Amino acid sequence: MVGSSVSGATAREAVVSLRGVTKRFPGVVANDRVSIDFRPGEVHVLLGENGAGKSTLVAMLAGLQRPDEGGIVVGGEPIDISSPRKALDLGIGTVFQHSMLVPSLSLVDNFILGGPWWKRPDRAGAAERMRARAESIGVRLDPFALAGSLSLGERQQAEIVRALMRGNRCLILDEATAMLTPRDAEQLGALMCRLAAGGLAVVFITHKLDEAIAWGDRISVLRRGRNVASLGPEDLKAGDVAAVTAGLVRTMFGADAADGTRGPEGRRRATPAGPVVLAAGDLAIDDDAVPVSGVGFTIRAGEILGIAGIDGNGQKQLAEALAGQRPIRAGSLTLNGRPIDRAGVGERRALGLRYVTDDRLGEGTVGPFSVATNLVLKQIGEAPFWRKGVEQPAAIADHARRRVGAFDVRTPGVGTPVARLSGGNIQKVLLARELTGTAEAVVFAKPTYGLDVRNTHATRGRIREAAEAGCAVLLISTDIGELLELADRIAVMSRGRIVGTVDNDADARRRIGELMSGTTQ
Amino acid sequence: MGLFTEAFVASLVLGAVVAGVPLLLGGLGEQLSEKAGVLNIGLEGMMLIGAYAGFVLAYETGSAASGFLAGAAGGMAVAALMAVLCVRLGLNQIVIGIALTLGAEGITALLHNVRFATTYPRLDAPETLAIPVLSRIPVVGPALFDRPAIVYLAVLLVGIMIYVYRCTYLGIALQAAGDRPAALDAAGVDVVGTRTVAVLCTGLFAGLAGAFMSIVASGVFVPFMTHGNGFIGIVLAMLARGRPLRVLGGALLFGVCLSLTTALQVAGVDVPTDVIQMLPFATVMLVLVVAGRRASLPPALGSSYERGAR
């Protein structure tokens, strides 16, 4: 379903152009002399991995950031997009990666946000216009529903409708498919192509290659803040998909990194025949949003079980319950045959169960505390770091230096507050803390989320090492490629249940996709 | 029962109005700030400055109206300081709030000492505005419907705030500023500006509340005269969870309890003031214990907003 809106037509004048835009943040150049033209009637994909500078470009187009150098040209005139309001007035509408709806307001109130303060809003009229606009793109929505009560997909549709109502020239979608099921993502792709056909300039930001190739009329590849490649319709139409993909992989990741990012798919090796280490039977976990029930699995020593699924289908709840942070309502959980479903976090850790959380700053670490302290955060009060409850700074610092060395944490010192480190190094601190000592079973939650190529590579290496050292590994990930690269078996979670488990063989990708979409149920 | 004599009821109602109006004004003001995501611990200080400024001008000009204007301006001046420090510069709201309260206590006591410590002048009772027909209702009529105009204004404010929250763009923007400021920003509305307006209005309401205490309720200015009323206002606003009518109800409850002692004395029953003053707080604590529901405060309450910070 390649977009077909511009076939035949000559390229039109750009509505929005970036001209040599540079944006710096402390320690990083987020965008480095980027020049891109966005034309009406096209779906223009900005492709790049996490941290390539896509979101910063979006922020500048939306008026949230301003370029340090270079400028933005809208409708042929150089314009300083000084505020979000200016962007909206220019007809540039943005759907952000993180929802920008106020949960406690109705959709219609969210839509009319920003009118003159003293005036009484015309809610009925706005609701009517919303309905009409939604219908025109084939979307249904209830204007008076509370935004907080909608599903992620519904919220996103509402945000697209809102962006269209205010941005009639250019629509920006930032990582719009991250939270969607494959089927919803397909629908979004079709919608983008329809909108482009209607004359809109659509800018679609993603790190997923297949989406870029499927829906893009043009693709600009960003790497480390630079625009390293641009493909026009002629390139995308001409070559076969495999060749285009290969070319894009090289430009996205650089030749040096290309090997590490995509390992061989298919069964990693023969399923280990070690003893069962971690076993769960018919687990039920309470939660307001996504209750988990009927989850069961066994993981042998040296085995990696992957959990695939769209984010927010109970993976987080499962991981927290396994770690002991959340009570298990029913079911059994054993570690090396010993029931641990009633044990606390500390007790489970002492028995060898480890949990590498995906919320690295929110719960994994305490930002203002030093690297050294964070490395012993789960052992507070234990010898040799504390004796009779009194801190032993030398022992803690010594331990920290060894861990920092072993896990290659790049930090000015072990006394540096952990919040000053980059995301990749914070992840290394977490890995160093969890994989040290006598780990028997390790739960990884989205371990490479938000990491750059090198750190992703290093983290995946650690996961593999943990399994090779005889740990039972549960790997929760939303990145199917990662699961196909690492796992022995892959279970798919949907709406708080495991809907199927497949061996990681040549056909795994297709079957996981089916399970995620619910087509095999 | 012999207790409910005319004199008792009349003095109870009148006392409730006098004690309740400052709480109502302060609570409505605090509610506005909290809705927009600013925890305004400086309310007590704003009321105190309002009480002093209102008293001075009413004393100088002999006009209660100009006193109220001065009170409102005084409250807003403190609020402006709060807005600059907490909303614009993002300093800790609780610490600055306490600092402003302490500073207001000190400065008003100081100024009062310099000017009025020896004379302790007293204002004449402000003119009342009798509402035709209603003020003739026996017993409670004069207590409720023959009051200074500011009393009616305070009650009217409840309706105005309901209208603002429900039926204006400002109400929507305030809600967004407290719930998800980033969304408000992305929609093209200035978060800092919205919160500044909210804090300034809080100052205005609190200043009026203070001026009411010095001009109407007592007719004198005494150092520390707001006597925790600002903190009660904060409690009311937190318990009312964004509903102006609940502030009104709470202010009435507290007002009645605070005036019950005087009324009982009128009726010849001697119950210690302190026991009665405990009633509203004890009731609220009891409700919290029994209901046990999470006090739903705006998610962004107490944190400053900086664009792009996650």
Add this chain to the structure above:
Amino acid sequence: MNVERTTRSAAWARAALFALGPVAVALLAGALLLLAMGVDPLAYYGYVAGRGLLSPSGLQATLTRMGPLLLIAASLIVAFRAGIWNLGGDGQFLLAAVSAAAAAPALAAHAPVWLVLPACLVLGAAVAALWSLLPALLRAFQGINEIITTLMMTFLGVSLANVLIKLVFRDPATTVPQTRTLPVADRLPRLFDTTVSSGLLIGLVAVVAVHLVMTRTAFGLKLRTVGANPGAALHAGLPVPMLTVVVFGISAALAGLAGAVDVLGTQGNVRADWNPAYSLTVVPLVFLARFNGFGTIAFVFLFSVLSIGGESAARRLGVPGYFSLVIVAILLVVLGLAEYLDQRRQRKGED
């Protein structure tokens, strides 16, 4: 963190600069205010220093005043470092003061002083801790904001203290409602040959102990983890609700100890409607010191000098003692601004 010792002296120097700079600016602003009031600032400050710091009797009064203030400060440091806004210190203080004031004269008739005083101190601490139990449980298990509940409990506590004085523990021998007065001989011993109450010693020990526990022990780190990031505390397996209740208990017990020390050491009885409102006054001091115990001692000393000297100056120069409140408020605002400017400077430096 005491892991990095090399940068410590530099950090100390910076902290000192950041504390003293605002103090100087605040005193200067206060001087302008005095000028505006027609008072010679040099004369005023000279008088305050003379009466609060340089004269033996003034210095002794200053040091005695520090006792309860330091205990309140210790109470606040524990709570704030653990991320809990205990704004109910005044109610806890008063109820403890009343219990100690009621118990001490009664017990003194039957038991030796060395037994009565510690018993009354413990009683005060226990009563205050009990008074904090409700907000603690509501916060720990229902997630109810402790700012509202502790404020309400403080109003309740102040009224309850008055009820107790007027109806239960009233001294029948006096006309004004107050508790029975503890004879001077039965009060907390004075230090050496001075009039300084040993309450100062209790306060100093409490602040230093709290500082060391919070920075050097496993228990302190647990509390700081809960305060800095409750999610991380849960993730690390810390019993957050239990720790919350414990923090409330310790914080309130220290505030209660302050009340007991003030009564047993200085006041001797509690009059009805007596409420020195130390708690809210000490909050800024603790913040100025950034929860550092030693910094807090310095600020409490400064504040005591200002308030004791200010009380004398009030009689002589006609400037009421409330002036010290204004100085503290200006100090806080200036400190906030200094911190803001420092952050901006650092951010620019990183570019």
